[in-house]
Amino acid sequence: MTFFVLQLIGDFHLRDIFYEMKTPRCHELAVLEKPSRVMTFQFDDEREAQKWWTVVSSSQREARKVAQSQLDVLGLKLPLAEIRQSPDAIGFQSPSTEAELLLTPTDLSTKEDLAVWLSRSIEAGDQKMAAQYATNLAKQKVPLQIQLKPLCYPKTEICMKVGVEDASASVNISTYVNAHTTIAALKQQIFHEYQFHPSIQRWIIGQCLCSDDRTVASYGIVKDGDTAFLYLLGAKQAKLTAQDPYTSNIYQPFPLLASGGDERPKYSTMPSRPNPKNGGELPTGVVQL
Known part of the structure; x- marks a missing residue:
């Protein structure tokens, strides 16, 4: 008989982590404030791994959209600290195998989010994060149309x-x-x-x-x-x-x-x-x- 002991190992805000699919059965979670603190999750079932990825990544997107919508009401933008903590942009990697291509959620919502954060990083003068978002878009070979805003x-x-x-x-x-x-x-x-x-x-x-x-x-x-x-x-x-x-x-x-x-x-x-x-x-x- 096997006994399992459940133990709480951490409690984090969605905005304070990035979650990455390393392989179809291996995910990695890192705490942005402590880059050395990384947790690796191994799944026996690829379907379970995909379900877990979908839950975490979609929850992160929704949390960020809610935060931005609240600031939009006040006519504000997310501060640079929040931009740096955008999990999708930092954690997403383009698939390297056909299996990963089928399982990795390269949906339009994620790509649109990356494009928005790239634009905002450039407007804010944050060269480091702009390069990070551009790199992630390039990995996915996303067709883009980049234009100056009419305000220019x-x-x-x-x-x-x-x-x-x-x-x-x-x-x-x-x-x-x-x-x-x-x-x-x-x-x-x-x-x-x-x-x-x-x-x-x-x-x-x-x-x-x-x-x-x-x-x-x-x-x-x-x-x-x-x-x-x-x-x-x-x-x-x-x-x-x-x-x-x-x-x-x-x-x-x-x-x-x-x-x-x-x-x-x-x-x-x-x-x-x-x-x-x-x-x-x-x-x-x-x-x-």
Whole structure:
């Protein structure tokens, strides 16, 4: 007959520990205030180990969210001491085997938490913790989109001049943007204003072919009158078809740019520019530069 004696070996706040899955059957708990104090847990059953991991890790996330929500009500952020004690970010390790990949909880919640703490650490100037969070995200090969917040940019709107051209015609327009407007957002804006599909738009600012994820300010658009160039590909070049309902406007006259009564070839992206000498007028919404 075997007797077991239960003994309390420690009592810790969830925020004061980090819990790590070393293998599917081996977990490790460390006390943040005493890094040398580490406890190792061996499980006979992998399912039991996974259940225990799920309970502890999810409880840690919820405890941290509650603490942050209470501070959000007061308009505050977790202090750096709390950031350093974020268990998921410190304790999580990317799986090294197929078995660990199936058992380790690499769920979206954990990844989102890591991204949030990375952002807050950078804002707080905590280089050590920012590096730690970035390392954990890199171990999991998490696709990220990192952008400056709009607060980093001037708040005023910018009236940007745009020279628009396709293979057969050109016209000058203007549009309003913010310094933090990305090229991807600008493409959508021009699509809604002039029906030029994003797939046919190629933006050039300051002799640079623009990338979707960069802002207009990064290319030098910072004040009224700054200029950009928009070249429109043909629908065939952009591999768009008339059967695609989302791109059907490409084959129709554009109300803000179309000249009166002129017919265009099927794959033209822009109508001929009206000739003021012949009494033609620029359509509403088009600014002649």
